[in-house]
Amino acid sequence: MIIVGPCSLHDEEATLDYARRLLEVQKGCSEQLLVIMRAYFEKPRTTLGWKGMLYDPHLDGSYDLDLGIRTSREMLCEIAEIGVPCATEFLDPIVPQYLADLITWAAIGARTTESQIHRQMASGLSMPIGFKNATDGNIAVAMDAIKAASNPHSFLGIDRNGQVIVAETKGNKYGHLVMRGGTSGPNYSSEFVAFAEVLLNKGNISNGMVIDCSHANSSKSYKRQHEVLLDVADQIQLGNSSIAGAMLESFIKEGKQSIGAAGGFKYGTSLTDACIGWDETEELIGRLAEAVKAGG
Amino acid sequence: MELTDNLNIKQFKPLTAPEKLKADLPETEAAAHLVAESRRWSSGSFAGTISSG
Numbered sequence: 346m347i348i349v350g351p352c353s354l355h356d357e358e359a360t361l362d363y364a365r366r367l368l369e370v371q372k373g374c375s376e377q378l379l380v381i382m383r384a385y386f387e388k389p390r391t392t393l394g395w396k397g398m399l400y401d402p403h404l405d406g407s408y409d410l411d412l413g414i415r416t417s418r419e420m421l422c423e424i425a426e427i428g429v430p431c432a433t434e435f436l437d438p439i440v441p442q443y444l445a446d447l448i449t450w451a452a453i454g455a456r457t458t459e460s461q462i463h464r465q466m467a468s469g470l471s472m473p474i475g476f477k478n479a480t481d482g483n484i485a486v487a488m489d490a491i492k493a494a495s496n497p498h499s500f501l502g503i504d505r506n507g508q509v510i511v512a513e514t515k516g517n518k519y520g521h522l523v524m525r526g527g528t529s530g531p532n533y534s535s536e537f538v539a540f541a542e543v544l545l546n547k548g549n550i551s552n553g554m555v556i557d558c559s560h561a562n563s564s565k566s567y568k569r570q571h572e573v574l575l576d577v578a579d580q581i582q583l584g585n586s587s588i589a590g591a592m593l594e595s596f597i598k599e600g601k602q603s604i605g606a607a608g609g610f611k612y613g614t615s616l617t618d619a620c621i622g623w624d625e626t627e628e629l630i631g632r633l634a635e636a637v638k639a640g641g
Numbered sequence: 642m643e644l645t646d647n648l649n650i651k652q653f654k655p656l657t658a659p660e661k662l663k664a665d666l667p668e669t670e671a672a673a674h675l676v677a678e679s680r681r682w683s684s685g686s687f688a689g690t691i692s693s694g
Contacts, residue, residue: 379682425676430679443659
């Protein structure tokens with residue numbers, strides 16, 4: 346499985362253009378890979394910044410959340426109609442009631458994996474949930490999260506009608522680890538993967554892991570995602586079966602742009618973290634599919 | 642009486658309920674099938690891949 350797409354979505358035309366391109370790629374590797382598009386609408390910020398389309402669809406600090414949630418759902422419906430499954434990060438525990446029916450795979454981010462609220466939320470979600478290792482690289486926090494979310498919980502939330510309720514969950518047995526590197530450095534190499542396998546095994550967690558080629562695994566340099574993905578592909582080709590997926594931050598054009606930059610918005614270019622461009626994306630997905638075929 | 646809560650809230654704004662939004666933008670049968678199928682693939686790809694031996 347490859348989870349690939351922009352760091353965040355902000356432009357409907359470019360988003361749907363990207364989804365159509367992914368569909369074509371998926372058709373060429375459907376025996377080896379499931380291609381899931383990143384459709385991230387909520388962006389956790391280290392301090393301040395644009396919080397994503399769901400919060401601020403006008404990109405101007407006006408925070409029209411009602412429109413933001415509507416636009417987010419509209420985009421998910423359109424991507425699904427194209428035939429591409431979507432992944433997202435759930436940040437606010439209310440949001441799943443609006444969007445979760447259209448999500449194939451979801452992440453709990455490095456900053457929230459330790460949060461009881463997010464572990465409880467994950468225990469009630471209907472899709473596989475990837476818990477990222479902590480920002481300092483700590484894997485144990487994500488393992489605790491996987492265990493916590495696999496059990497039933499009761500917590501405060503809203504139902505479909507917006508009524509405040511107590512949600513009683515069954516537990517999510519498809520929680521798994523997402524290796525994203527940390528302040529101590531990347532953790533995608535075979536030594537780190539083997540170490541994670543030992544820890545997961547010791548912790549009686551049988552689900553494999555996803556390697557995030559971006560973030561601290563690329564030392565926050567989008568161009569390094571290439572070498573990370575190639576390394577992951579090599580591991581899979583050599584027979585590793587615990588790596589179940591990889592994640593890439595990619596858009597139509599490489600790099601990133603700033604909100605309010607002179608000259609207006611550049612088409613198909615990320616507004617948050619820098620991404621690799623389309624040609625490189627296609628090449629890397631092809632390499633991963635080849636590795637799965639050879640290793641399988 | 643002196644106010645002691647919501648001191649830092651400027652305004653509460655209403656938000657469309659999930660059910661209403663889903664009625665406006667429903668998940669189609671094809672979309673539901675895509676999501677269910679891809680979730681099964683995704684779950685199956687990592688379930689039990691860490692060996693216990």
